[in-house]
Amino acid sequence: xxxxxxxxxxxxxxxxxxxxxxxxxxxxxxxxxxxxxxxxxxxxxxxxxxxxxxxxxxxxxxxxxxxxxxxxxxxxxxxxxxxxxxxxxxxxxxxxxxxxxxxxxxxxxxxxxxxxxxx
Amino acid sequence: xxxxxxxxxxxxxxxxxxxxxxxxxxxxxxxxxxxxxxxxxxxxxxxxxxxxxxxxxxxxxxxxxxxxxxxxxxxxxxxxxxxxxxxxxxxxxxxxxxxxxxxxxxx
Numbered sequence: 001x002x003x004x005x006x007x008x009x010x011x012x013x014x015x016x017x018x019x020x021x022x023x024x025x026x027x028x029x030x031x032x033x034x035x036x037x038x039x040x041x042x043x044x045x046x047x048x049x050x051x052x053x054x055x056x057x058x059x060x061x062x063x064x065x066x067x068x069x070x071x072x073x074x075x076x077x078x079x080x081x082x083x084x085x086x087x088x089x090x091x092x093x094x095x096x097x098x099x100x101x102x103x104x105x106x107x108x109x110x111x112x113x114x115x116x117x118x119x
Numbered sequence: 120x121x122x123x124x125x126x127x128x129x130x131x132x133x134x135x136x137x138x139x140x141x142x143x144x145x146x147x148x149x150x151x152x153x154x155x156x157x158x159x160x161x162x163x164x165x166x167x168x169x170x171x172x173x174x175x176x177x178x179x180x181x182x183x184x185x186x187x188x189x190x191x192x193x194x195x196x197x198x199x200x201x202x203x204x205x206x207x208x209x210x211x212x213x214x215x216x217x218x219x220x221x222x223x224x225x226x
Contacts, residue, residue, distance in 0.1 A: 035215070045154070045162065045205050047215035059213055095161055104150045104168065104209065109161040 002026040002108045004096050009113030016086050016117070022079040022096030022110055030054075030074040033099040035106060036081050038092035038115075046092075049081065050099060064090075086117045123206055123218035130224040131196045139191045139221045141206030149208040151189035153182060156203045156220075165204075166191055193223075201225040 008020040022034070036048040049060045049070040058070050069082040079096050093114050097106035123143040131137035141151060150169055154162035164173050166182035169189065179194045189208075193200055206218040 037217075044203075044220040045156075045207075045217040047217060050215075061214060102150075102168070105152050105164055106154075106162075106207075107164055107167075107173070109163075111161055 002098070004098065004108055004110035006094065006096050006110040006113035009094065009115045011116045011118065012086055013119055014086060014088055014117055017082070017084045018086065018115060020081040020083065020094055020096075020113055020115070022081075024077045024079065024098075027098070027108070029072075029077040032101075033103070034070075034072060034079045035097050035099050036068075036070060036079075037095045037097055037106065038090075039095070039112075040089070040092045043092075048094070051079070083115070086115075088117050091115060091117045123208065123216050125204075125206060125218035125221045127219065128222045128224065130226055131193070132226045133198060134195055136192065136194045137196055137223065139193075139204050139223065141189045141191075141218045142187055143208065143216065143218075144187055145208045145210045145216055146184060146187050146189050148211070151182065151184060152207045153180075153189075153191045154205045154207060155200075156205065157201075162205065196223075196225055198225050 003025045005023045035050040051058045051070045055072045067085045071080045093112040095112045096110045098108040100107045153166040155165045156162040165180045169184050170182040181192045183190050203220045205220045
């Protein structure tokens with residue numbers, strides 16, 4: 001069964017850092033692009049970042065560019081998101097999701113991990 | 120514009136048909152994907168590539184596109200269809216866009 005499990009969320013002060021992880025199982029992780037998508041409380045979905053299957057290329061939403069870094073370890077079937085210079089507006093549930101081979105669909109999602117940025 | 124626009128809320132009587140729309144320039148060039156999200160749960164794909172259903176999604180869900188507007192139609196809406204629905208597409212820069220979401224209430 002294809003599964004993604006996020007971890008690492010928590011409470012952090014503005015300006016602080018946090019590292020999220022996503023453990024993948026049930027599929028060949030190294031075959032797929034992976035993404036992070038977030039959802040602020042009571043708000044809609046926002047795409048954050050993606051990384052190619054090899055890890056050679058990454059892309060970020062303007063709202064996080066220069067502050068967040070996506071990475072992966074294909075040997076460990078693991079995806080990460082390093083979040084620096086956190087802002088109150090980064091408060092959200094962060095989902096990792098698999099992007100299908102067409103590039104158009106996020107077909108497997110984790111359950112999400114909550115990040116709260118507050119003083 | 121790189122935005123996708125959805126009506127914030129739509130209601131439908133049980134058993135009736137409802138259409139949820141999503142408008143944006145990117146839809147002229149890229150496929151729309153529709154996600155259903157129930158409270159406290161991760162989103163689930165209900166329609167991809169405009170009018171394809173993943174296995175396990177009931178055939179009362181269908182999709183279409185005309186110009187810069189994609190639509191999700193639920194025919195014979197059931198109580199369990201009450202949820203938030205998000206459209207999504209890529210844009211020319213390679214980013215992914217989400218609509219603001221439509222809250223569907225089944226009366």
